[in-house]
Amino acid sequence: MSYLRFEKAVMTNLEESLRRELLRTNRSGAYSASTLVDCNTRKYHGLLVVPVPEIDDENHVLLSSFDCTVVQHGAEFNLGLHKYQGNNFSPKGHKYIREFDASLVPTTVYRVGGVVLKRETIFQAYEDRILIRYTLEDAHSATTLRFRPFLAFRSVRQFTHENSVASREYQEVDNGIKTCMYRGYPELFMQFNKKNEFVFQPDWYRGIEYPKEQERGYASNEDLYVPGYFELPIKKGESIIFAASTSQIKSSTLKSLFQKEIDLRVPRDNFYHCLVTAAHQFHNREADDTRYLLAGYPWFKCRARDTFISLPGLTLAIDEQDYFELVMNTAERGLREFMEGKPLSVKIYEMDQPDVPLWAVWAIQQYAKYVGRDKAFEMYGKLLQDIIIFIKDGGHPNLRLDDNGLLYADGREKAITWMNSKANGKPVVPRSGYIVEFNALWYNAVKFCASMAAEKGDTKGAEELETLALKTKKSFVETFVNEYGYLLDYVDGNMMDWSVRPNQIFAVALDYSPLSQQQMKSVVDICTRELLTPKGLRSLSPKSGGYNPMYVGPQTQRDYAYHQGTAWPWLGGFFMEACLKLYKRSRLSFVERQMVGYEDEIDYHAIGTISELFDGNPPFHGRGAMSFAMNVAEILRTMKLLEKYSYQK
Numbered sequence: 001m002s003y004l005r006f007e008k009a010v011m012t013n014l015e016e017s018l019r020r021e022l023l024r025t026n027r028s029g030a031y032s033a034s035t036l037v038d039c040n041t042r043k044y045h046g047l048l049v050v051p052v053p054e055i056d057d058e059n060h061v062l063l064s065s066f067d068c069t070v071v072q073h074g075a076e077f078n079l080g081l082h083k084y085q086g087n088n089f090s091p092k093g094h095k096y097i098r099e100f101d102a103s104l105v106p107t108t109v110y111r112v113g114g115v116v117l118k119r120e121t122i123f124q125a126y127e128d129r130i131l132i133r134y135t136l137e138d139a140h141s142a143t144t145l146r147f148r149p150f151l152a153f154r155s156v157r158q159f160t161h162e163n164s165v166a167s168r169e170y171q172e173v174d175n176g177i178k179t180c181m182y183r184g185y186p187e188l189f190m191q192f193n194k195k196n197e198f199v200f201q202p203d204w205y206r207g208i209e210y211p212k213e214q215e216r217g218y219a220s221n222e223d224l225y226v227p228g229y230f231e232l233p234i235k236k237g238e239s240i241i242f243a244a245s246t247s248q249i250k251s252s253t254l255k256s257l258f259q260k261e262i263d264l265r266v267p268r269d270n271f272y273h274c275l276v277t278a279a280h281q282f283h284n285r286e287a288d289d290t291r292y293l294l295a296g297y298p299w300f301k302c303r304a305r306d307t308f309i310s311l312p313g314l315t316l317a318i319d320e321q322d323y324f325e326l327v328m329n330t331a332e333r334g335l336r337e338f339m340e341g342k343p344l345s346v347k348i349y350e351m352d353q354p355d356v357p358l359w360a361v362w363a364i365q366q367y368a369k370y371v372g373r374d375k376a377f378e379m380y381g382k383l384l385q386d387i388i389i390f391i392k393d394g395g396h397p398n399l400r401l402d403d404n405g406l407l408y409a410d411g412r413e414k415a416i417t418w419m420n421s422k423a424n425g426k427p428v429v430p431r432s433g434y435i436v437e438f439n440a441l442w443y444n445a446v447k448f449c450a451s452m453a454a455e456k457g458d459t460k461g462a463e464e465l466e467t468l469a470l471k472t473k474k475s476f477v478e479t480f481v482n483e484y485g486y487l488l489d490y491v492d493g494n495m496m497d498w499s500v501r502p503n504q505i506f507a508v509a510l511d512y513s514p515l516s517q518q519q520m521k522s523v524v525d526i527c528t529r530e531l532l533t534p535k536g537l538r539s540l541s542p543k544s545g546g547y548n549p550m551y552v553g554p555q556t557q558r559d560y561a562y563h564q565g566t567a568w569p570w571l572g573g574f575f576m577e578a579c580l581k582l583y584k585r586s587r588l589s590f591v592e593r594q595m596v597g598y599e600d601e602i603d604y605h606a607i608g609t610i611s612e613l614f615d616g617n618p619p620f621h622g623r624g625a626m627s628f629a630m631n632v633a634e635i636l637r638t639m640k641l642l643e644k645y646s647y648q649k
Helices: 211-215 251-264 271-281 304-314 321-339 356-371 373-392 436-455 459-480 502-509 517-530 555-561 569-603 629-647
Strands: 005-007 021-025 031-035 046-051 059-072 075-078 082-084 088-090 097-101 107-112 115-123 129-138 143-155 170-173 176-179 188-192 197-209 221-234 239-245 283-285 291-293 490-492 536-538
Touching (some): 059 129, 059 221, 059 239, 115 251, 129 251, 143 188, 176 221, 271 629, 304 321, 304 629, 321 356, 373 436, 436 459, 436 502, 459 502, 502 517, 502 536, 502 569, 517 569, 536 569
Antiparallel strands (some): 021 031, 046 059, 059 075, 107 115, 115 129, 170 176, 176 188, 283 291
């Protein structure tokens, strides 16, 4: 039985099928996304969504959807589905769906009377090309397929509406046409692997609505342009391949290309394989072979902090050391340019965040565990030294090393931590001063670099770092440990944040902790009691003021909830690492049970991957972006840790 298979009862129930989304990427920034029934519910959804760097830094929806109509004996059965204003769905093609399977490639089987039609969709790797194979599995009489392309040619952050500027021109190409609605956009090639008839019948389909945007308090409707339709006969047992792309392809190669792409796919037949596939979806290869990790889909770009946190889980945890090194090469270039005060030559955002170099050290530390410390020092030893010197010498404009060995950063006017939501231009959670995870990461970085220096015979450098670490450890305990046994979130002069937040867990999970064994246990205990959910750690305890666990409503309402009680799976990864570090094999079953909560998500919100965040209260609905790199990464890294501790005696 397939791991990701949905029966007719689920597919025809729109309350069930419309909340389940499906994502496919080409590992070069383009993607295809919709719901299981191919009814777009976000403005970010589309069959072919590609970056257009000539216009801006956003992705753009070229082909929104592609409706198929089965024609027999003059009767038409439209398999498409769109939501229009007034809660009207048309043409209700979902009622013909018999089953859906996403274990290898997204496959939908339709039954229309005696006709059984199978549709398989695949995104070609490293090309802006979506491929769809239609196979007529059964039919008792002559059958014709008719296809209508719905074109948008717009940014994912905008809408298109009927206008007189859009070009209606098209040109015939090999078994298809090419068209472009607006100047500056690439041409869209739509081709089949066999001869077909294109009927030019231009029209606008008005008032198409996106309910996800309504929920988020945004404008939610647009008009889509349909230039006409393709029509071609199909015989029982025959397969027809359709390609939509920004470049022309020889139509005779489509059949072999489709099969080649299928052969490259790993079946998503269990939780682990789903996460591996999800990990690969964050890959982004530039034309010059520069490698990035996107922070998530559908709206995130490559962000520095997310890159370093995600990198070990998305690569080392699935035995892909080579990709770690490729991404780190790109990230190191950007980090060095920032430290040297040069303009960035890489497309990595938020490199100026104060904790970015600290997370870079942590990522290298994980690499050292995987390949060995000698290789890690050979690859990144100089970078480690330069980061420590950069911080110690006050090179960062918003990171100051005080005499007490702690790092100070000003976050009162600008969000500087991963808790980065803003309202009215100000941080919702203005974490400033001595920030708990910054200093936990700093202590860990100093100790790690001291140990590396000692191993390489740099006795003087090691002693200096150990002296600094000792000072940092003493000040950390004095500053953050309170009489209730947990850690203050940040301290800025007389300002102390007593909120119970998950950021304290890093002081336990990291390899080098400034806390005693008893202090670490106390932190884990309070995180277990007040923050732990089946979907990760809450960003704020229900017992703390301002608890707001439901990430719903308009933008401002969601901003105030974003880090005020919502649950984050990536934080759960560090929590489980802390549990295993403290309690070893005795907590294996506990961690394994926690993983069940993540596996439940694989077929519930975004199929085969993990959403950005979850409500902090039951039933813990997935919210935000469809797929989030740090979440997938930390779950994979936890699985690797489970494997390690399971084999320990």
